[in-house]
Amino acid sequence: MTVIASQDIASTFQNIRDHALSRWQELWDGSKPIIMVSAATCGRSAGALEVLEAVKDELSRGQQDVQVMEVGCMGHCYAEPLVIIKKPGNPTVVYGYITPEKARRLVKDYIQGEDISPEFALGALEENELIPSIYDLPRFKHEKYILLENIGRIDPEDIDQYIAKGGYEALANALQMQPEDIIEEVRKSGLRGRGGAGFSTAQKWEVCRSSPGKIKYLICNADEGDPGAFMDRAILESDPHSVIEGMLIAAYTIGARHGYIYVRAEYPLAVHRAEIALEQAEGLGLLGKNILGSSFSFDIKPFQGSGAFVCGEETALIASLEGKPGLPHHRPPFPATSGLNGKPTVINNVKTLAYVPPIIRNGADWFASIGTEKSKGTAVFALAGKVVNTGLTEVPMGTTLRQIIFDVGGGIPKGRRFKAVQIGGPSGGCLPESALDMPIDFDSLKEVGAMMGSGGMVVLDEDDCMVEVARYFLEFTQRESCGKCTMCRLGTRQMLSMLEDFTCGRGQMQDLETLKELAEDVRIGSLCGLGRTSPNPVLTTMRYFRDEYKAHIEEKRCPALMCHDLIAYYILPEKCERSCDACVGTCTVEAISSNKQRVKVIDQAKCVKCGTCLTACPLQYNAVIKLSPPDKVPAAKG
Amino acid sequence: MPDTSTEPPVSNAKIVNTPEEQEDNRRRTRKVLKKFNRKRENLVPVLQQVQDELGYLPREAMLEVAEYLKVPEVDVYGVVTFYNQFRLKPPGKHSIRVCLGTACHMKGGYILLDAWKRRLGVDRGETTADREYDLDTVACVGCCAMAPVNVIDKKAEGRVSPTRVDGILLAFKMEKEKKAKEKPD
Numbered sequence: 165m166t167v168i169a170s171q172d173i174a175s176t177f178q179n180i181r182d183h184a185l186s187r188w189q190e191l192w193d194g195s196k197p198i199i200m201v202s203a204a205t206c207g208r209s210a211g212a213l214e215v216l217e218a219v220k221d222e223l224s225r226g227q228q229d230v231q232v233m234e235v236g237c238m239g240h241c242y243a244e245p246l247v248i249i250k251k252p253g254n255p256t257v258v259y260g261y262i263t264p265e266k267a268r269r270l271v272k273d274y275i276q277g278e279d280i281s282p283e284f285a286l287g288a289l290e291e292n293e294l295i296p297s298i299y300d301l302p303r304f305k306h307e308k309y310i311l312l313e314n315i316g317r318i319d320p321e322d323i324d325q326y327i328a329k330g331g332y333e334a335l336a337n338a339l340q341m342q343p344e345d346i347i348e349e350v351r352k353s354g355l356r357g358r359g360g361a362g363f364s365t366a367q368k369w370e371v372c373r374s375s376p377g378k379i380k381y382l383i384c385n386a387d388e389g390d391p392g393a394f395m396d397r398a399i400l401e402s403d404p405h406s407v408i409e410g411m412l413i414a415a416y417t418i419g420a421r422h423g424y425i426y427v428r429a430e431y432p433l434a435v436h437r438a439e440i441a442l443e444q445a446e447g448l449g450l451l452g453k454n455i456l457g458s459s460f461s462f463d464i465k466p467f468q469g470s471g472a473f474v475c476g477e478e479t480a481l482i483a484s485l486e487g488k489p490g491l492p493h494h495r496p497p498f499p500a501t502s503g504l505n506g507k508p509t510v511i512n513n514v515k516t517l518a519y520v521p522p523i524i525r526n527g528a529d530w531f532a533s534i535g536t537e538k539s540k541g542t543a544v545f546a547l548a549g550k551v552v553n554t555g556l557t558e559v560p561m562g563t564t565l566r567q568i569i570f571d572v573g574g575g576i577p578k579g580r581r582f583k584a585v586q587i588g589g590p591s592g593g594c595l596p597e598s599a600l601d602m603p604i605d606f607d608s609l610k611e612v613g614a615m616m617g618s619g620g621m622v623v624l625d626e627d628d629c630m631v632e633v634a635r636y637f638l639e640f641t642q643r644e645s646c647g648k649c650t651m652c653r654l655g656t657r658q659m660l661s662m663l664e665d666f667t668c669g670r671g672q673m674q675d676l677e678t679l680k681e682l683a684e685d686v687r688i689g690s691l692c693g694l695g696r697t698s699p700n701p702v703l704t705t706m707r708y709f710r711d712e713y714k715a716h717i718e719e720k721r722c723p724a725l726m727c728h729d730l731i732a733y734y735i736l737p738e739k740c741e742r743s744c745d746a747c748v749g750t751c752t753v754e755a756i757s758s759n760k761q762r763v764k765v766i767d768q769a770k771c772v773k774c775g776t777c778l779t780a781c782p783l784q785y786n787a788v789i790k791l792s793p794p795d796k797v798p799a800a801k802g
Numbered sequence: 803m804p805d806t807s808t809e810p811p812v813s814n815a816k817i818v819n820t821p822e823e824q825e826d827n828r829r830r831t832r833k834v835l836k837k838f839n840r841k842r843e844n845l846v847p848v849l850q851q852v853q854d855e856l857g858y859l860p861r862e863a864m865l866e867v868a869e870y871l872k873v874p875e876v877d878v879y880g881v882v883t884f885y886n887q888f889r890l891k892p893p894g895k896h897s898i899r900v901c902l903g904t905a906c907h908m909k910g911g912y913i914l915l916d917a918w919k920r921r922l923g924v925d926r927g928e929t930t931a932d933r934e935y936d937l938d939t940v941a942c943v944g945c946c947a948m949a950p951v952n953v954i955d956k957k958a959e960g961r962v963s964p965t966r967v968d969g970i971l972l973a974f975k976m977e978k979e980k981k982a983k984e985k986p987d
């Protein structure tokens with residue numbers, strides 16, 4: 165592709181940007197207050213749409229002209245629903261844990277009145293005298309936003325806001341560069357794929373570009389099948405244009421004319437936002453024929469994955485795009501030489517592609533200056549599980565787990581003790597406290613038996629059983645195994661049945677050895693990454709938490725009091741308040757009754773171990789406990 | 803965690819549509835098919851839209867699709883049974899999805915699933931005999947931060963407790979009774 169009218173591209177883009185900037189200035193520096201409601205999937209599940217309704221309703225009673233905007237996920241999912249208010253003359257403030265009632269109060273007190281309501285504020289986005297800056301929170305010492313920069317700050321359904329924040333400038337620049345130079349720039353940046361394996365992006369592009377053939381494809385992998393990760397969803401929902409711009413630059417570089425965004429059907433909002441974004445980009449001539457007046461043409465179709473984990477694997481993904489069951493095939497040939505319809509195809513993860521525009525905009529050296537020697541840039545993690553600040557975070561590669569979990573994540577809730585962190589989902593591993601000070605990047609994680617994988621990070625505390633965690637992941641991979649190769653289909657089945665035996669108290673000590681051998685065989689003998697990495701959760705838990713396995717096998721005891729078959733609920737007679745009926749009323753199966761002294765007793769035969777009584781028992785009595793093994797429950801009297 | 807599920811539910815009996823129902827399903831399937839050209843790569847999107855229209859993929863719809871796309875019938879069935887998204891049985895009026903992603907599982911998603919199974923008397927992947935509810939699991943809907951999550955009629959609800967299960971069911975029942983009162987027939 166030869167670049168012809170460089171100055172035309174520049175001036176066409178300049179017009180688009182001028183328009184976007186003037187709209188943004190009108191909005192942001194205008195006299196209208198702005199109320200932004202964070203309404204991505206996570207916010208919505210916490211009630212963001214109800215908050216939005218309340219805001220609109222309350223405003224409709226007043227006379228004021230206020231701009232209400234739906235924005236994406238800011239990453240502070242723990243405090244959802246979030247509302248950001250910018251009132252001219254005042255600092256922009258982020259409010260957390262907003263209910264419809266609080267939202268109404270904010271409108272009345274702050275929009276219509278003058279009370280900035282510091283009691284609901286998480287922090288201000290600018291330095292000021294009234295409200296502490298959100299950047300004073302300890303997490304911002306470690307965080308560095310590249311991909312999350314715009315997230316929750318712009319309306320994902322308005323392309324002009326993305327452009328006003330510098331969007332599509334990289335595309336305009338790239339279209340004036342030679343594809344080889346772009347590959348060189350990406351190589352210098354050190355960008356490695358964020359889909360899991362950390363493969364060099366420049367190298368992948370190079371191979372595809374130099375593969376013979378006129379027709380080439382680019383696919384954005386937004387399958388995000390790891391059952392504990394949600395970064396790709398958040399990025400697509402909150403800043404879809406960053407991904408589209410990355411796709412455009414990648415397509416121009418490798419010479420692709422058609423592209424796909426492969427999104428899970430479980431992410432309806434992400435699909436919807438991507439569709440809107442594609443339409444708007446096309447409307448401005450940033451997508452479709454002769455982009456920005458150049459000779460480069462590219463179109464993107466969204467494609468909904470139908471809920472099979474294995475379809476995140478690139479060859480299986482291609483099979484499913486072709487209308488077949490998502491079965492992977494042996495590599496080589498790699499998709500970069502023979503992919504979709506047998507044509508050279510690049511598949512990149514959402515995040516990999518979203519890094520491309522900032523790299524082109526700010527230069528390779530800027531990106532390469534962040535991170536560790538072999539892993540450049542930042543890593544985005546989805547923090548979930550037993551951690552105070554659940555949500556998204558972005559930190560430079562090389563940040564330690566301790567900094568992420570304790571400084572960014574705020575540590576473990578309810579004063580419990582940290583036990584392990586599960587990284588990388590079903591392909592990753594469980595790391596214990598001793599690994600907390602390790603700087604994490606692609607390679608260090610592999611050394612300790614885990615994997616960057618998708619970037620899901622689930623924190624586990626002393627109430628989480630590590631044998632159960634291993635069983636859970638294996639059940640997942642076993643169910644999702646496509647069945648094509650024997651080791652994965654049958655090997656994981658056998659491994660799972662051994663782990664089930666452990667969690668039910670039927671295990672034998674020699675099973676541990678067999679399990680380890682089998683895990684090794686499955687690792688070597690499986691066709692694709694699903695099988696090859698499936699033993700990781702098992703092997704890491706066996707390596708770091710062997711004592712727990714032993715307790716399950718030798719004593720039929722679950723030290724974390726989690727495994728259903730190895731625990732029982734019991735009400736301590738001496739602690740039971742007697743006149744209180746809290747547990748009796750909430751028991752979902754009517755298994756609790758009063759004895760003659762009005763002490764509450766659980767009928768063990770009826771009890772389904774749902775734990776409701778334990779939550780219901782007032783804290784000052786704390787009479788309900790769990791026991792393991794279950795035969796520790798004293799025989800009932802009278 | 804081992805299954806503590808209940809008896810096999812009545813609704814699992816083989817569902818045979820009447821000739822009229824079948825014809826109707828075929829007609830609606832053809833309506834969807836008109837939007838697509840006859841390329842095999844359209845198979846998955848076609849099936850998704852047919853399922854959106856009918857709620858599930860009955861035999862007659864799959865046959866229509868096979869004929870239209872010129873794909874062997876067995877391949878259509880193979881694709882339908884491979885992907886978790888496709889259903890071979892009619893859905894209930896309300897869909898209950900329990901998230902069993904990592905975060906939700908660790909925060910008690912499996913206990914919620916148990917509670918639903920107990921209350922509805924069906925296992926995952928099944929519909930109650932009165933076709934009011936269908937129960938299934940999903941692997942992470944992307945709001946792990948709010949774990950445990952249930953998706954009730956496509957709306958994600960966070961921090962669900964086993965007692966909330968009864969609350970949700972009660973709300974549906976009351977809604978139904980209210981409707982029955984408004985429209986007595």
Ligand SMILES: Cc1cc2nc3c(=O)[nH]c(=O)nc-3n(C[C@H](O)[C@H](O)[C@H](O)COP(=O)(O)O)c2cc1C
Nearest residue numbers: 357358359385388389476477478512513516693694
């Ligand atoms: C079982 C399995 C599941 C995968 N799931 C995903 C996924 O959900 N998203 C993703 O980007 N890559 C996934 N991958 C990795 C892809 O095969 C591929 O390496 C990746 O999309 C390449 O993108 P990158 O070069 O940008 O990392 C998965 C791999 C395997 C083996």
Ligand code: FES
Nearest residue numbers: 901903906945946
């Ligand atoms: S694990 Fe349930 S929403 Fe992610």
